[in-house]
Amino acid sequence: MGGVEHLRRARDEMDRRYAEPLDIAALAATALASEAHFIRSFKREFGETPHRYLQRRRIERAATLLRETDRTVTEISLDVGFQGLSWFTTAFREIMGETPTAYRDRLRGAPPAMVPGCYTMMWTRKSSFPQAE
């Protein structure tokens, strides 16, 4: 089993390839771990399962596309890797607290936030500080 740096590399792979299907075997190999050990270790270090992390990453990207493009909700759901609109809507609502359409309607016409992507990404990550949970 690799160290936390290897787990981070596996997470980075999800950040890079968020629109591709989740490949636990490949990610576990990146982390130098068995699949079961990888999932357990990932959750211990980052506070959520790889699957949930990937969902969060996809929803973060989808939120950006909803804010900044005119693509339809269905198109965006496919762009970020969801296989169906209902799964996308459910995940979006769980993570963002509202539907994709409501999110888009609420922010339509709002001035764009001048926040660099790395800060947006940081804000949407689960905290690394357990006391912040």
Added chain:
Amino acid sequence: MITKLSHATIWVLDQDEALTFYRDKLGFEVRTDQTLDSGFRWLTVGPPGQDIELVLMKPGPPAMPPEAAEQITALISKGAMGSGVFGTDDCRGTYAELSEKGVEFLEEPAERFYGVEAMFRDNSGNWFSLTQRSG
């Protein structure tokens, strides 16, 4: 009045490895590399053309107790630390150049309303945006 930001700290896991990354991969200039009698290594770098020193610091005593250093080191390793923005006149060209040198990108260059942006990590785990501002 304050006239500029002259120094900022980037916490790194290993100063030698960080130096290799910032100097040889990002192309930064070494501004100071001096080890004091106390053993404290003052290592600063900066992008060519900008008068700023980025201090590459390794967490540890005497600046902080070992347990605090351990926590910060864990956060760096997890990729939870960092977040800053480096500017470029050509995000896609710089992305290609740095990728060729082995820099790990989290996001390829993409259009944003404020320009073109990519995201990368240093070899400690700190992440940064690489932004080409529009307009």
